Amino acid sequence: MTSCVDFINTLSPCLVRAGWNADLANLLSLLLGVVIVATVPLLTVILLIWIERKFAARIQDRIGPNRVGPYGLLQSLADALKMLTKEDITPSGADRILFNLAPIITFATVVLIWAIVPFTPLHIGADLSIGILYFVAVGSIGAVKVMIGGWSSNNKYALLGAFRTIALIVSYEVPMILALLVPVLMAGSMGMQDLTRAQGGMWFIVMSPLAAIIFFVANLAETGRSPFDLLEAESELIAGYNIEYSGFKFGMFMAGEFMHVFTVAVLTAVLFLGGWWGPFVDQVPALGFIWLGLKTAVVYLFMLLIRNTVPRFRIDQVMNINWKFMVPLSIVLILLQSFLLRLIDALGLRPAPELANDLLANLPQTLVLLAGNLVLGAIFMHLLQRHGRTLREADEALAVVKGEAAPAGGMAEA
């Protein structure tokens, strides 16, 4: 008989024992679960906005929000209140229903991803057998919401921005999904709990750093953060697909973006940094929540660092990086990784099932995979370097033809 202590997972059987109707009890526990799962990101995002602003401020040698509440902690709440009272303008000629629908869908699709985030070994919204595909599928609705927002505004800039955004989202989905194949190959499952459990001996970031990097970069692009923030390139498209939005609807787009970034950080932690794995998690499963939170924080801060320090790419560069570098790299990576896994099997380096969570037993196969990844990464970086040199030389040759001294040559003559 299940105990009633761990109420989140056992609410429904407890209610049934107390004489409730089984269906009703089930529905109630589902509702409670949904509210709990959705509240985690909602509450966190309020704090995250403050962290992000403070972080950006420190990088830019400012203080950042420091007036509302201690250390400016309540700034986000004040902003939310302000946005509530702002006039909300719907441009003439806009498609009213779709115009209002877009921010709702934007936010809802990000919240929905949290259904499959494994918080602890016991607590997960829904441990679907296709967990990782659920993430990809819900994420792919993202392109639809951008289209709705851009199209319904009746604004040329919004439409242009929406189309660029969709082209970018859709393009970067390819290396992202290909990178996700690597953890699936190693864990032999698409369920999020299975993927986490498979990292008991060694995190996937060590076993396949390239997959982790591809997944991370592709998701940076999907979230539209710098250096891929040309979706809201102020100087070119004014603001992108959400240009006509104001008031709380605009706030929803912003909050959705913050939450998307956070969600990506969580998923990176779950898929590549071992999720809830950590010391003593076997004895106290609830500790997993803290380990996951710490790992997520590391990834999140790293994303903030990139956002605040890397300049924006041009749209053609973004497309070239994707189709001519990341996609070929991820294809070769899958071929390599599957080959190495077969090889490890053939050589008998795979740890026995009872030793799957043992660090030492996992070391041989990890070393093989890591070496393969590093060699592949080195080869691709070399190719990239050579390509860069050709481009530079072509530029310099062009400058000479035009009659200007090439920068390097000019320096030498002087």
Added chain:
Amino acid sequence: METLNEWAFVGVFFAIAWVFPALPIIGAWLVRPKKPNALKKQTYESGVETVGDTWVQFRVQYYIYGLVFLIFDVEMIFLFPWAVAYERLDWFAYGAGFLFIFLLTDALIYAWRKRALEWV
């Protein structure tokens, strides 16, 4: 492991996820000032009055990206079952997967050589 109850959770989530963003928007609608006028409601295009139809014709390049993505999407869908079952399979399965990916790499190379991936 997986039951329909897990999916019931997803179903309930889909049913009420839109409430979270809708509530503040409705709340804002209740309290915010509503004084629209024709000038305010003008389309914002850098302060210049909008010219012609919003419905400008787009370049075919977008469509090509969409097509290339669709093809890769279907390819990757085929690869997921292969990856899940990979542990239990043998070298033959590796060969089959290799051939599958290799053939599609050809498609990528073709698109590359034909400059279909170029943003022009």
Added chain:
Amino acid sequence: MIELNAQTIAFAILSVLVLGGGLGVVTTRNLVHGALWLVLSLLGVAGYFVLLSAPFLAAVQVLVYIGAIAILIVFAVMLTRSMTSLGEVRNRQWWLSAITVILLFLLLAVGIILPVWGRGAPGEVTSLSATVGGAVELGEALVAGDGFVLPFEVASILLTAAMIGAIVVARDEEDEGA
């Protein structure tokens, strides 16, 4: 009698989505609205797959049809000028399409109903096995020598051909020499 449980309720809601979406597609005069109604309808079909315990196919449905094909439809709409609002819905060939649609509907209906006609009461319909639509079984079947390995590779060739065809059709002729 049809039992009223969570599954039938879910089926009813999904049917409303699918049929309502379908109705929206054919009644709206705005092509972008039509694409969005289609998205709603396809989402409902994904729900059907879940109810049939084929979650993998549900994910495929969303990923391919909503994430890629719906987007492609909108791109295609954008490529053609002033297609948002079609003024004239009926033209002189409406009766031709009406007959075609009715025939197609009858064909599909007969094809679906005939195999199960008279096979026990609705309550006795045997449920699908738990492994139907499971990704592991699918993966094993796809690359097994006695399974579907040949169709699997042919699918790859087909996709390659589709990509080449798409590029040939969609590309501008002018930069052929480049």
